[in-house]
Amino acid sequence: MIRIAHISDSHLGCAVFQLEERREDVRRSFKRAVDTALEYRPHILVHTGDLFDINGLNSIKDLTFAIGVFRRVRRKGVIPILVDGNHDVPYGFMYDQSPLRSLEASNVVVGTKGQEYRRVSLSVEHQDVELHLLAWTRQQRARRYLRNAVTESNSDVALFFAHHLDVEYDTIPDTFQYYGFGHKHTFALDTENCVGIPGSTCIVKPENELYGTKRVIIVEIDGDEVKFETPPISDTRRFIQVKLDVTGRSATEIKQEVVDSVMKRKKNANGAIVLVRLTGAVDGEVEGSLKRNEVIQEVEEKTGALLVHLDVRWECYGPRDIRLTRPLDVMHSVREYLEQTRTGEPEQLLERLRRVIEGGGE
Ligand SMILES: [Mn+2]
Incomplete structure (x- = not known):
């Protein structure tokens, strides 16, 4: 049996509403998700991209923090695997290398090494595990990689990870026992087609993310049997x-x-x-x-x-045009005015008005 923990989209450095406090929240949320994952004693921990947020400009503090977290993961005997997301690609004019390369150089994580598609073989519990890692690229290319993916005949477990693949899940070939994606910041799991998206480890865009959940996806593979556990995680800020x-x-x-x-x-x-x-x-x-x-x-x-x-x-509606169909009919005009300005409960007002007009006073 081998157990994989899948998390994604930690967006280290992102600060919603430019709140400085958020940088620390985001680091703590990431660490908390990793801690939840470790409780399940996985053999492998996969992060499917956007570890860093492009708008956070990848501060050295966040990079150092990430190295520390993954080093702790390593010390527990768990292998951290990283896939490049759209935020992890170098933005020429800002910096010329993805921070993921620095993490790889620190020798604690296994990543794509800057390749678009990388196949990694690991031996876990005397089983040959094959991981296909697809870095962020154009969707057309990504779909082609998926279609053409071939696994070794002697591997016991084969897994496919990408930041994002825009495909109908029921068209995905059953080459791999699990397909792990990111990019979407709320949790989704298709147990039929074995496709999972854990959601981000923190809240990146509150207006889109407050209605969904975020989870760690624990995938347990034992021969042909695939089992899932999905413990919830949440942002450290309310x-x-x-x-x-x-x-x-x-x-x-x-x-x-x-x-x-x-x-x-x-x-x-x-x-x-x-x-x-x-x-x-x-x-x-x-x-x-x-x-x-x-x-x-x-x-x-x-x-x-x-x-x-x-x-x-x-x-x-800006300054409102009131349209009066019978301007000389006072009762009718007042009713139209109240209706068109959406003044609530006009009946009481109209009743009083009626008495004033008919009886000359209250
Ligand atoms: Mn993202």
């Missing part, structure tokens, strides 16, 4: 998402609602990154008078959140 439909609200009401809805989670919000998504429809007056900075400042002060982000997705 993210809170609040959604509010603010249609028909004034700027003051919106501010109050945002404060109230985050305050409800005050305990949780301490130190958290809070994303407030505002949807619905507002007019130009509301949009212009909502002082976003004040809302953010108030919520941050009252809850101790590390950062509050207003993710404004409402539709703004």
Whole structure:
């Protein structure tokens, strides 16, 4: 039996909202995922790319940290394997070599050595294990490598790892016992076709990632039998998402609602990154008078959140054209005005108006 732990997309150096605190969060999240993987006593630990984030400019601190983590993995008798992701390729004008090459030079990890496709043979528990590692490349080339992949007839276990392969899983040949990919930051596992994506070890883009899970994929291969375990992992920082439909609200009401809805989670919000998504429809007056900075400042002060982000997705109608079909009919015009400005519950107002018009007073 051999056991593989599969993780991906650690994006060391990435700092959402340019928060300096995130660099440390991201390192700790990566280490925590590795620790979870090690609890399952794997023989091999595979990382399918984007170990470093291109926007993090691969600081020496992150590189040193990664070497330390993988050295610890090695000391436990586990072999760390790396595949180059789209963030791991050199960006000519910024730097001329992928940081993964530095890791390989430190002799703790096994990687692609800068080749597009590399076949690695290992002996694990007296079994011949064959790993095919496909570095980030154009999808057309990647699919060709997959189609043409041939395994040795004498290998006991054959595994295929790439950062990303855009293929229908049921068209994948059954050449390999497991296909491990990355690139997508939330977990997916197709046990029928033996294709797994663990998701990133931290949150890279909160707006896309808060609804999925992130896991370590443990693959246990015993002869023809393949078994999976998928322990969950999470970012070391708490993210809170609040959604509010603010249609028909004034700027003051919106501010109050945002404060109230985050305050409800005050305990949780301490130190958290809070994303407030505002949807619905507002007019130009509301949009212009909502002082976003004040809302953010108030919520941050009252809850101790590390950062509050207003993710404004409402539709703004600008100055509204009110169309009155019978302008001389006061009741009818007021009704049309209330409806078109989406003022909630107009009936009460109309009833009072009716009494004023009909009875000359209340
Ligand atoms: Mn990625």
